[in-house]
Amino acid sequence: MTVIEVVGLRKAYGERVAVRDVSFALDEGEIFGLLGPNGAGKTTTVECVAGLRAPDGGRVRVFGHDPQRERTAVTARLGVQLQASEVQPNLRVREALRLYASFYPDPVDPDELLEILGLTGQAQVRFARLSGGQRQRLSIALALIGRPAVAILDELTTGLDPAARRDTWELIAAVRERGVTVLLVTHFMAEAERLCDRVAVINAGRVVACDSPAALTARLDTGQRIRFVPSEPVDDRELAELPGVESASRHGEEILVVGGGEALSVLVTHLARRGVLAHRLRVEQPSLDDAYLALTAHTSSRSTS
Amino acid sequence: MTSSLVPPVSPTTPDTQCRPRSRPGRHPFWALVRVEALLFGRSAAGVVWTALIPPAAVIVLGAVPATRHPSASFDGRSPLETWLPVLMMYEFLMTAANLLPAVLAGYRERGILRRLSTTPVPPSRLLGAQALIYLSLAAVLDAAMLAIAVICGVPVPDQFAGFVLTLVLVAAAMLGIGLVLAALAPGEKAANALGLVVFFPLLFFAGLWIPRSQMPPVLRDISDVTPLGAGARAVQDCLDGRWPAGTALLVLAAYAALCAVVAARRFRWQ
DSSP: OEEEEEEEEEEEETTEEEEEEEEEEEETTOEEEEEOOTTSSHHHHHHHHTTSSOOSEEEEEETTBOTTTOHHHHHTTEEEEOTTOOOOTTOBHHHHHHHHHTTSSSOOOHHHHHHHTTOGGGTTSBGGGSOHHHHHHHHHHHHHTTOOSEEEEESTTTTOOHHHHHHHHHHHHHHHHTTOEEEEEESOHHHHHHHOSEEEEEETTEEEEEEOHHHHHHHSOOOEEEEEEESSOOOHHHHHTSTTEEEEEEETTEEEEEEOTTHHHHHHHHHHHHTOOEEEEEEEOOOHHHHHHHHHHHHHHHHHO | OOSSOOOOOOOSSOOOSOOOOOOOOSOHHHHHHHHHHHHHHHOHHHHIIIIIHHHHHHHHHHHSHHHHSOOGGGTTOOHHHHHHHHHHHHHHHHIIIIIHHHHHHHHHHTTHHHHHHTSSSOHHHHHHHHHHHHHHHHHHHHHHHHHHHHHTTOOOOSOHHHHHHHHHHHHHHHHHHHHHHHHHOSSHHHHHHHHHHHHHHHHHHHTSSSOGGGSOHHHHHHHHHSHHHHHHHHHHHHHTTSOOOHHHHHHHHHHHHHHHHHHHHHOOOO
8 A cells, every 4th residue: 555655746945946856655564765865855855745845846645645735634644753853942851752642642652652762761851951862762752652654754863873873773673563654764875775675766856766775786787796815826817708707806815806696606616626715705796885876976967968 | 772672653553452641631732831831930031030020029119118109200100000010011021022932933943843743733833822821921920910019009900801901902912023023033042132122122112211101202102102102001091090092002903913914924834
């Protein structure tokens, strides 16, 4: 079932076009990532989905409703965590959660949520005295307090230390386990690779690719890079002539072989026939990072031409 | 947080279990009123300048014999009777036209109104809660100061209906000015600065430094068309036992209407 549908979204602020043409759809229960460099139009897109901004063109539907005109149908089931949205500075953490809980018909127990987010010790602390990570966790808690069917999380882990980031990832994965659909805005590849079922890569206001992280990476046909230290001297020119191998070169005692998908098995068979062992064998495959850079670089050069 | 998280959310199945909930079983608006009132109580400066200093001033004026008794230099009124209307005006000025716009502009600046926009409770409810808290606070303090003054010998105003009508119009005018300031100010600091810009002139014309009875005619004419000058004049009429001057009520209503139009056009939630 489609829970969020965005078709041909367009939004400009005066002369500056923030979103040119963005389309995607979220299926129930998935974690969908919006990926892109700063200024690509990610935040504007989710603001239109949350009903905070009116699109200039295109169509946005949340549970089949227009988030601008049918606010009540959307807000009750959509939890939103936005960048730079604070809480009253002198409000204590538990008070904030109780306040927001009172807005929804069937909220989560605030104390239970505090426990899950590791904020129990801060329940009596005022917002102004919380650390960045604690504020971020409170913000997530406020997005989840109303028991939403869909949660929008914008730049969730920006500004968190690595340990807090990992904790947050675990939390998001756990939230999804219970069937909550998540729209995750990020510019961290590791985050998208780890959490998202599918990602849409946005660049300069357009979706340039939309697929699973693995498929996006596979699409990038750079093949693989194999490094090893042979147990006995090997002629690298001979390696370069193997089928499926593009090049082979020697770097000190290490040999680097670049080739397509079958290069590794061909190489290993060849070495075995010669009775050579491959020590410290490493195979590098393109990561989502590489795929992302290729996708965003490609479109920015096209848009300038 | 650990990996053995019990996830908080189960959206598809309605919650049929009966489980303890620390949720305040309140209507969202009253939950907002409660929280914002609590937050006001935590702002020491706000409490001191609204709830402590003006009533203390009335008590001092009422306790000292020289300021309790009528004096020829104040048109036959006592200094207490002279400054009581000014202090009553001060309460609405301080709460609705100074504290309220600073809080609202600050909330907008910090994205609090924006976060509220994503919930089933629109930010206009927060504005409503703020207005209710500040205006009732000012009304209660005005009533308390009147009670103190009556105990100290000021006659009970015969024109009680006129007195209430005047305070309602003063509240509306001050709320209007406060909303215009909140609309014009980009943030909390700017709202505070704008608040000061209106604070001193309005108080001056209300008669804080020169009582209206001692103002030169030109000053008093100007005072008549300022919101708090008109308000102080109407309250003074009530204390003197007269129905408040029609022009004074009209001036207050005009400010309220004008400011409402400007605020409605210029106010932004984000």
